[in-house]
Amino acid sequence: GAVVSQHPSRVICKSGTSVKIECRSLDFQATTMFWYRQFPKKSLMLMATSNEGSKATYEQGVEKDKFLINHASLTLSTLTVTSAHPEDSSFYICSARANPDSASEAFFGQGTRLTVV
Amino acid sequence: RKEVEQDPGPFNVPEGATVAFNCTYSNSASQSFFWYRQDCRKEPKLLMSVYSSGNEDGRFTAQLNRASQYISLLIRDSKLSDSATYLCVVSPGDYKLSFGAGTTVTVRA
Numbered sequence: 001g002a003v004v005s006q007h008p009s010r011v012i013c014k015s016g017t018s019v020k021i022e023c024r025s026l027d028f029q030a031t032t033m034f035w036y037r038q039f040p041k042k043s044l045m046l047m048a049t050s051n052e053g054s055k056a057t058y059e060q061g062v063e064k065d066k067f068l069i070n071h072a073s074l075t076l077s078t079l080t081v082t083s084a085h086p087e088d089s090s091f092y093i094c095s096a097r098a099n100p101d102s103a104s105e106a107f108f109g110q111g112t113r114l115t116v117v
Numbered sequence: 118r119k120e121v122e123q124d125p126g127p128f129n130v131p132e133g134a135t136v137a138f139n140c141t142y143s144n145s146a147s148q149s150f151f152w153y154r155q156d157c158r159k160e161p162k163l164l165m166s167v168y169s170s171g172n173e174d175g176r177f178t179a180q181l182n183r184a185s186q187y188i189s190l191l192i193r194d195s196k197l198s199d200s201a202t203y204l205c206v207v208s209p210g211d212y213k214l215s216f217g218a219g220t221t222v223t224v225r226a
Contacts, residue, residue: 006160032212034212034213034214036216041125041218041219042218043121043204043216043217043218043219044161044204044216045216046213046214046215049212049213091158093160093161095214097212103148103149103166103208105151105163105166106163106206106214108160108161108162109160110159110160111158111159111160113158
């Protein structure tokens with residue numbers, strides 16, 4: 001089946017630094033990818049929709065200058081958490097679909113556990 | 118009101134038991150429905166899509182009730198490996214997905 005690869009799986013960074021997370025679709029082209037954030041025992045919350053070749057669409061309440069998204073190719077989207085603070089510590093996960101049909105399966109990256117100290 | 122609501126559980130059941138749980142969704146225009154499974158600290162993986170007529174995949178049965186806007190999942194003859202968090206996922210018909218917070222199932226020997 002289709003595979004989405006996310007890297008790194010775990011990162012610990014100092015407060016004030018920036019962290020880049022990569023999401024790659026390995027065997028299909030994804031014009032749209034999604035970035036989610038998940039707190040313990042909570043649902044995945046959509047942060048933004050990453051569109052290849054254009055600006056990302058951010059959900060209400062998500063700071064676009066804080067969470068920079070770049071979707072430079074059909075197989076790669078990146079999320080950069082800028083000037084990270086301890087409250088940004090969370091599980092970040094990306095997703096993509098191999099075809100635009102809403103009934104199609106969404107494939108998820110392995111997730112990135114970010115800890116800001 | 119949350120878009121997708123689930124009983125968080127946990128449901129603690131012995132091996133071989135049957136366990137069932139529901140989720141409700143608020144958007145009556147939702148078109149696609151799924152159950153995903155998420156193991157601790159891992160990414161969600163598709164368990165099964167949910168069709169209007171209900172569908173079965175081995176020991177798993179999913180039902181959709183559009184009138185009442187709920188989806189159910191039933192696990193028969195539960196195995197230790199069924200221990201996980203089950204996410205109810207709903208799509209309004211575009212790319213987006215709305216997730217429930219998950220129902221935790223623990224199967225004990």
